[in-house]
Amino acid sequence: MKMSKILININNLNEIEEYEKIGITNFLFAIEKFSIGYKAFSLESIPSSAYVLINRVLDCEDVDKLESLKEEISRFKGIIYEDVAVYNLFKDEDIELIWFQNHFTTNYASINYYLKNGVDSAVISNEITENEILEILDKSLKPLVINILGKNQIMYSRRTLLTNFNKHNNLTDYNNMILKENATSSRFLAQESEYGTVIYNDEYFNYTHILKNIDATKIKFNLILNQDLKPSKIDAILKGEPFGNDGFLNKKTVYRMSEYNDR
Numbered sequence: 001m002k003m004s005k006i007l008i009n010i011n012n013l014n015e016i017e018e019y020e021k022i023g024i025t026n027f028l029f030a031i032e033k034f035s036i037g038y039k040a041f042s043l044e045s046i047p048s049s050a051y052v053l054i055n056r057v058l059d060c061e062d063v064d065k066l067e068s069l070k071e072e073i074s075r076f077k078g079i080i081y082e083d084v085a086v087y088n089l090f091k092d093e094d095i096e097l098i099w100f101q102n103h104f105t106t107n108y109a110s111i112n113y114y115l116k117n118g119v120d121s122a123v124i125s126n127e128i129t130e131n132e133i134l135e136i137l138d139k140s141l142k143p144l145v146i147n148i149l150g151k152n153q154i155m156y157s158r159r160t161l162l163t164n165f166n167k168h169n170n171l172t173d174y175n176n177m178i179l180k181e182n183a184t185s186s187r188f189l190a191q192e193s194e195y196g197t198v199i200y201n202d203e204y205f206n207y208t209h210i211l212k213n214i215d216a217t218k219i220k221f222n223l224i225l226n227q228d229l230k231p232s233k234i235d236a237i238l239k240g241e242p243f244g245n246d247g248f249l250n251k252k253t254v255y256r257m258s259e260y261n262d263r
Contacts, residue, residue: 001211001238007051007145007221008234011039018231022238026221028053028080031073034066036156037191037198038225043072051078055100056195057158058083080123080145087119096120098145098220102127102153108139115141121220123147130210130249143220148207149237150225151189151200152247161197162190178202189227200227206244208237 003023010016010027019027029046030038030053038053046052052073058066063085066073070089073079078096079086087097099105099114100123111122123145124136137144162177179188179199187202211222226234237243 001208001222002216003238005216005219005222006224006238008224009038009053009226010041010050011226011228013041013045015231019234022231022235026051028223030055033195034058034062036193036195037153037200038227043069046076048075048077050076051080051096051098052076053080054086055080055082057156058085063089078120091118098123100145102147106132108136111136111144112139112141121145123223126150126152126205126207127248129252130213132252133210133249134214137214137218140218143218145221145223146207146211146214146219148211148222148224149204149234149244150223151202151227152205154188154199154201156196156198158196160192160194162192204229204244205247206237207247207249210249 004025006024007026007028008019008024010029016027019025027047027049028051030040031046032040032042034054034056036056054066056062066086067089070093074090074093074095076095078098079090080098080100081087082101087099090097097119098121099111099119102123102125104125105111105122106125106128111124114122121142121144124133124147126147133146162175166172175192177190179190180186181188189200189202191198191200208222224234229237
C-alpha cells in the first residue's frame with residue numbers, strides 16, 4: 001500500500017512524527033467549533049500543509065463566523081466538508097474542496113454533479129458494497145477518496161441527545177456513552193458537544209484489503225478516521241494485521257421490503 005496515498009486525522013500533535021516515520025505525510029485536523037466527533041484543534045495549532053475537517057451542519061450564525069475566518073482557513077491545503085455553505089464560501093479560493101456527506105456520496109451521478117461544479121474530490125460512502133465502490137470509481141470524473149478505516153457514523157443530530165435523555169431519566173449527565181442494543185448485542189458510541197450528538201458503531205470497519213482490486217490512479221486518498229488507535233496499531237493494520245469488520249462491503253443496503261424479499 002502506498003503510504004503517500006493515506007490521509008489520516010490527528011488526535012495528538014505528537015502523532016505526526018510517528019506517522020511520518022512509517023511514511024504517512026497527509027494529515028487531517030478537525031477544527032474547533034466547526035467539527036464534531038473527533039479531537040478538534042485551534043486554527044493556529046494546525047500546520048498549513050494539512051487538510052482540515054468541517055463536518056458540522058451550520059446555521060446562519062456559524063456561517064458568518066466561518067466567513068470571518070476565511071483568510072485563516074484558506075492557508076490550508078484543503079477542506080473536507082459536509083455543509084454546502086463551506087463550498088459556497090471557499091469555491092473561489094485557492095484551496096481543495098472535498099465533499100463528505102457520508103450518507104449521500106453513494107452514487108457516481110451525485111458525485112459527478114459536484115465535481116462538474118468545482119469540487120475537487122469526494123469521500124465515497126463506507127455504507128455501500130465493494131462492487132458499488134468500484135463502479136463509482138470507474139465512472140467518476142476525478143480521483144476520489146475511499147474511507148478505508150474508521151467507525152461507521154450512524155447518525156448526527158444538532159440536538160444534545162445524551163443530555164436530554166439523562167435529564168428525562170434522572171441519570172448522571174456524562175459524555176462518550178456506550179449504548180447497547182439488546183436484540184443484536186450491538187454497541188454504539190455516542191458523543192455529544194454543544195453542537196449536537198454523533199453516534200458511531202463502536203467497532204471499526206476495515207476496507208484496506210479491497211485496495212488491491214482498485215486502480216490507484218482513481219484514488220486521491222485512502223482516508224483513515226481514527227478514534228482511539230495508536231500510530232503503531234495503524235501501522236500494523238496497514239501492513240495486514242487482521243482488525244475490524246467488513247462493514248457494508250458484502251452486504252447491500254435494503255431500502256424497500258421488495259428488495260429484501262428478492263435477496
